[in-house]
Amino acid sequence: MASPNKPTTSQRKFDKAFKAEALRMLDEGQSVAQVAKSLNVSDQLLHTWKHAHKKQIQKQASNGELLAENERLKAQLKRAEMERDILKKA
Incomplete structure (x- = not known):
């Protein structure tokens, strides 16, 4: 008999490789x-x-844009x- 405090189903864990494969399949x-x-x-x-x-x-694209802007401003300040x-x- 299952304890009332514990869930009866376990949650599966998925690693990055599994998620990447799923996303690749969608991209294809x-x-x-x-x-x-x-x-x-x-x-x-x-x-x-x-x-x-x-x-x-x-987020990565935004970070790249911010880095480029930062470099431009540093050059302008110099x-x-x-x-x-x-x-x-x-």
Whole structure:
């Protein structure tokens, strides 16, 4: 008899490689339903992974843009400091 304090079903754990394979299958054009059935996971779980992956990609793109802007601003500041130093010496 199952204890009332413990769940009777165990939650499966999926590693990064498993999730990556699922996302690859989706990227190759298979439907969520096909991949879910093939991997024995729920459609909702695949949608969750897909959404999280999309969010991560957007975050990485945003970080890249911020890094590029930071480098541009550093170069601009360096030029302004050099111009100021030249004007001080003149």
